[in-house]
Amino acid sequence: MICPIVIDWGTTSFRAYRLSDQGKVLEKRASANGILAVKDGQFAAMLLDQIGDWLANDTTAPVLMSGMIGSRQGWQEIDYVTGKPGLSEIATGMARVSLADGRAVWIAPGYSCRNADGQIDVMRGEETQILGASAGRDGDQIYCLPGTHSKWVSVTGQRITGFTTFMTGEVFDVLCRYSILGKLMTEEGRSEEEAQRWFDDGVQKAKAGMPLLSGFFGVRARALFSEIPEAHTKDYLSGLLIGSEIRDAFKDKDRLVTLIGSGHLIGLYGRVIENFGGTVELSDENLAAAGLYQLACHLEGQGQFCE
Amino acid sequence: MICPIVIDWGTTSFRAYRLSDQGKVLEKRASANGILAVKDGQFAAMLLDQIGDWLANDTTAPVLMSGMIGSRQGWQEIDYVTGKPGLSEIATGMARVSLADGRAVWIAPGYSCRNADGQIDVMRGEETQILGASAGRDGDQIYCLPGTHSKWVSVTGQRITGFTTFMTGEVFDVLCRYSILGKLMTEEGRSEEEAQRWFDDGVQKAKAGMPLLSGFFGVRARALFSEIPEAHTKDYLSGLLIGSEIRDAFKDKDRLVTLIGSGHLIGLYGRVIENFGGTVELSDENLAAAGLYQLACHLEGQGQFCE
Numbered sequence: 249m250i251c252p253i254v255i256d257w258g259t260t261s262f263r264a265y266r267l268s269d270q271g272k273v274l275e276k277r278a279s280a281n282g283i284l285a286v287k288d289g290q291f292a293a294m295l296l297d298q299i300g301d302w303l304a305n306d307t308t309a310p311v312l313m314s315g316m317i318g319s320r321q322g323w324q325e326i327d328y329v330t331g332k333p334g335l336s337e338i339a340t341g342m343a344r345v346s347l348a349d350g351r352a353v354w355i356a357p358g359y360s361c362r363n364a365d366g367q368i369d370v371m372r373g374e375e376t377q378i379l380g381a382s383a384g385r386d387g388d389q390i391y392c393l394p395g396t397h398s399k400w401v402s403v404t405g406q407r408i409t410g411f412t413t414f415m416t417g418e419v420f421d422v423l424c425r426y427s428i429l430g431k432l433m434t435e436e437g438r439s440e441e442e443a444q445r446w447f448d449d450g451v452q453k454a455k456a457g458m459p460l461l462s463g464f465f466g467v468r469a470r471a472l473f474s475e476i477p478e479a480h481t482k483d484y485l486s487g488l489l490i491g492s493e494i495r496d497a498f499k500d501k502d503r504l505v506t507l508i509g510s511g512h513l514i515g516l517y518g519r520v521i522e523n524f525g526g527t528v529e530l531s532d533e534n535l536a537a538a539g540l541y542q543l544a545c546h547l548e549g550q551g552q553f554c555e
Numbered sequence: 556m557i558c559p560i561v562i563d564w565g566t567t568s569f570r571a572y573r574l575s576d577q578g579k580v581l582e583k584r585a586s587a588n589g590i591l592a593v594k595d596g597q598f599a600a601m602l603l604d605q606i607g608d609w610l611a612n613d614t615t616a617p618v619l620m621s622g623m624i625g626s627r628q629g630w631q632e633i634d635y636v637t638g639k640p641g642l643s644e645i646a647t648g649m650a651r652v653s654l655a656d657g658r659a660v661w662i663a664p665g666y667s668c669r670n671a672d673g674q675i676d677v678m679r680g681e682e683t684q685i686l687g688a689s690a691g692r693d694g695d696q697i698y699c700l701p702g703t704h705s706k707w708v709s710v711t712g713q714r715i716t717g718f719t720t721f722m723t724g725e726v727f728d729v730l731c732r733y734s735i736l737g738k739l740m741t742e743e744g745r746s747e748e749e750a751q752r753w754f755d756d757g758v759q760k761a762k763a764g765m766p767l768l769s770g771f772f773g774v775r776a777r778a779l780f781s782e783i784p785e786a787h788t789k790d791y792l793s794g795l796l797i798g799s800e801i802r803d804a805f806k807d808k809d810r811l812v813t814l815i816g817s818g819h820l821i822g823l824y825g826r827v828i829e830n831f832g833g834t835v836e837l838s839d840e841n842l843a844a845a846g847l848y849q850l851a852c853h854l855e856g857q858g859q860f861c862e
Contacts, residue, residue, distance in 0.1 A: 365765050367773040368780050414768040422733045458672050459803035460767050461721040466674040473675050496766035
């Protein structure tokens with residue numbers, strides 16, 4: 249059986265995993281060498297720089313990648329799969345690039361669909377994480393991947409049926425950094441306990457239907473009148489934004505949502521989903537590795553690594 | 556009768572008017588010396604620099620100002636009036652500062668209220684423009700003042716009954732400049748005719764209820780698939796934002812809306828309000844001057860300039 253080397257190569261991060269033939273993580277290596285850090289299309293050189301020793305030590309290990317490495321700004325642009333893809337369709341959508349010695353490297357496709365608003369939407373990398381997360385599960389599932397561009401993904405069995413992206417994290421970031429709201433924000437006098445209270449207050453406003461564009465201005469107006477301490481304007485804005493996303497994304501309010509990711513943001517999203525009446529479970533780590541392992545097994549089963 | 560000198564002194568602009576005793580504009584002087592251009596609180600010096608000759612030529616003319624000059628960052632912070640103020644309440648809210656020679660300069664207050672969402676909201680300068688715009692009018696009126704922070708103001712007779720601010724212009728600006736959407740935007744190949752079409756397309760999405768946070772990401776996804784030409788992503792985003800504002804602000808869709816302002820933006824707002832079923836009229840120019848003239852007459856009638 250195969251022991252694949254798999255890589256989750258995103259915009260700002262590179263995460264490589266050496267897997268056992270059962271898909272267990274034997275070794276993990278992570279760096280900030282995302283595709284933005286690669287100059288002049290030198291992706292092969294960067295790969296050797298990061299895990300050249302792994303490749304040399306096991307010259308027959310299949311190498312698979314997913315993430316923004318398959319985008320126009322990556323190693324090679326791989327077409328998005330469409331429809332309601334499962335393991336087989338995503339595996340079929342993979343494309344090969346070659347190292348200087350002729351060794352093949354497989355890159356997963358992205359996935360695109362018309363989202364809940366009838367609008368074209370795209371993901372790259374999340375489709376592979378979803379394969380990892382939904383392995384062995386039955387029935388309808390909802391996944392939420394919070395972040396710069398949060399995604400809400402519907403899955404049936406191990407088949408993605410649709411998703412919608414929300415630019416929540418990026419809007420928060422540009423407003424804090426570059427808008428008039430940022431001028432109010434200070435860390436001085438901020439407390440964790442109060443932070444939660446003001447975050448919840450923002451969520452409550454969103455839940456009550458506050459439009460975002462007037463809600464944003466309200467951050468300033470309320471701070472002017474000391475209705476929000478300046479140290480907590482950021483928490484309030486965060487609640488308003490995440491609350492708005494979840495209000496619009498989470499239609500069946502009594503459902504279980506599987507959160508994919510890690511860190512502080514997962515805690516905030518879990519809090520809001522529960523506030524809206526949902527229940528939450530956290531996914532395992534290394535989902536990209538788990539999904540790429542399944543893709544490797546599928547390609548192996550088709551004899552793709554024997555050429 | 557008095558021939559007042561009135562000044563609309565905002566964040567980034569200074570506009571002074573020498574008025575006749577009937578309120579006619581005899582002379583107008585405008586510069587980019589808004590309050591941000593004034594260093595170390597030297598507002599009196601800047602005023603003399605801008606209109607020292609007017610002040611010297613008519614030493615008894617009352618001098619009145621409105622706008623951000625009455626804010627914490629301005630000459631002196633003047634308390635907001637509240638409730639449902641008309642001419643008398645706004646005049647009563649004015650405060651005086653003095654020039655070195657003891658001459659009084661009157662500054663209009665801002666206005667604050669709880670807006671349609673129950674949120675505290677603030678304006679500074681618009682209350683005076685509304686006095687100018689609503690002079691001699693009866694019954695319920697709606698005013699829209701598009702801009703960085705657009706305002707929708709309800710008026711009955713000459714009395715302001717409430718308003719809501721939308722951060723539309725500023726959100727557009729920070730997204731174009733600093734978000735991933737800005738990277739797509741180009742002027743190359745842009746045509747005015749197509750611009751209108753894509754603007755309308757964005758409006759249509761907002762009208763259909765598209766959430767802003769997913770709509771923003773859609774600008775990128777649709778451009779990736781060439782569903783929107785990159786040269787028109789900015790027009791589409793503008794339509795999505797202005798459409799969202801008007802969807803949320805303009806509740807009684809068959810009403811007459813008086814647009815206050817000038818330039819390209821007024822045309823866009825008029826187009827959208829009509830798209831939503833409203834009718835539009837444009838206000839006169841120099842509304843701040845007209846409002847300040849009324850305040851001057853009111854104070855004159857009280858004998859405030861005789862001390």
